[in-house]
Amino acid sequence: MAFHARHLLGIEQLSPLEITTILDLADRYVDLNRRTVKQSDTLAGMTQINMFFENSTRTQSSFEIAGKRLGADVMNMNMATSSVKKGETLIDTAMTLNAMHPDLLVVRHGASGAVNLLASKVNCAVLNAGDGRHEHPTQALLDALTIRRAKGRIDRLTIAICGDVAHSRVARSNLILLGKMGNNLRLIGPPTLMPAGFAELGATVIEDMREGLRGADVVMMLRLQKERMDGGFVPSMREYYHRYGLDAEKLAFAKPDAIVMHPGPMNRGVEIDGEIADDINRSVIQDQVEMGVAVRMACMDLLARNLRADRGRKIAESYV
Numbered sequence: 256m257a258f259h260a261r262h263l264l265g266i267e268q269l270s271p272l273e274i275t276t277i278l279d280l281a282d283r284y285v286d287l288n289r290r291t292v293k294q295s296d297t298l299a300g301m302t303q304i305n306m307f308f309e310n311s312t313r314t315q316s317s318f319e320i321a322g323k324r325l326g327a328d329v330m331n332m333n334m335a336t337s338s339v340k341k342g343e344t345l346i347d348t349a350m351t352l353n354a355m356h357p358d359l360l361v362v363r364h365g366a367s368g369a370v371n372l373l374a375s376k377v378n379c380a381v382l383n384a385g386d387g388r389h390e391h392p393t394q395a396l397l398d399a400l401t402i403r404r405a406k407g408r409i410d411r412l413t414i415a416i417c418g419d420v421a422h423s424r425v426a427r428s429n430l431i432l433l434g435k436m437g438n439n440l441r442l443i444g445p446p447t448l449m450p451a452g453f454a455e456l457g458a459t460v461i462e463d464m465r466e467g468l469r470g471a472d473v474v475m476m477l478r479l480q481k482e483r484m485d486g487g488f489v490p491s492m493r494e495y496y497h498r499y500g501l502d503a504e505k506l507a508f509a510k511p512d513a514i515v516m517h518p519g520p521m522n523r524g525v526e527i528d529g530e531i532a533d534d535i536n537r538s539v540i541q542d543q544v545e546m547g548v549a550v551r552m553a554c555m556d557l558l559a560r561n562l563r564a565d566r567g568r569k570i571a572e573s574y575v
């Protein structure tokens with residue numbers, strides 16, 4: 256298997272071959288997940304701890320289901336009632352958990368870079384479930400799998416990422432992944448929601464949504480992340496919907512078979528029209544959720560293989 260990483264911290268560290276390895280294995284887990292009996296013993300005997308310092312519905316439940324289907328013992332830490340609230344530092348919490356010998360640690364944190372820091376302190380495999388505005392690698396991988404299954408490939412596509420790019424780790428991880436695989440990337444949004452450095456990642460920045468959507472194969476909408484905004488980034492929700500909300504009229508500028516994506520949670524009537532989101536001929540939003548479980552199973556499977564190999568090597572060395 257062409258996957259040698261110890262942790263899954265970001266797309267930045269993955270090669271195109273490693274990305275393809277994850278997607279190929281995830282395809283097999285999609286098949287398993289569609290059966291009545293979904294159990295595998297890949298992670299049997301292993302302990303997975305989910306630590307979510309930020310709210311999550313999809314990602315946390317997806318990681319929990321993925322771990323359980325692979326046979327791991329899964330524990331969800333309730334960070335709202337944990338000692339973090341009593342002032343314990345992230346590293347102290349991590350070291351405490353580390354002493355309980357987990358094998359996989361799934362972490363979401365509001366600060367960019369927090370998960371990388373934590374990974375440098377523990378003895379298990381760490382998976383980044385989203386850190387600040389930095390990365391959300393499993394989201395980009397599940398998006399890639401969704402696109403590959405809908406379009407038959409994950410290269411040479413015109414992909415428009417629209418909306419609140421500035422606050423979005425989803426946009427960042429997707430840009431890196433889709434750029435590595437060789438796609439034509441466009442970023443659409445108002446200048447107030449467009450960070451300067453993103454164009455350097457190889458995307459064309461377009462302010463007008465209709466122009467940006469013209470001829471697109473994939474339309475990826477982003478949530479307006481009000482919780483990360485501390486000032487007036489948009490004049491009003493109505494005005495934003497008028498200019499950047501995806502509705503049938505704007506979608507008509509994309510290719511007739513363009514797919515519509517959204518990582519969730521959606522603000523209906525803000526960045527996307529409810530009817531478009533529910534249109535089974537255009538929207539692949541539910542497929543994204545399904546692919547999420549399979550991709551997370553693939554990532555944990557691959558990391559567990561490397562963890563076992565690593566530990567085996569250390570034991571062998573201790574006998575020399």
Ligand code: ASP
Pocket residue numbers: 385391424425477478480518519520
């Ligand atoms: N669920 C995604 C994330 O955690 C996207 C979002 O919150 O808008 O980044």
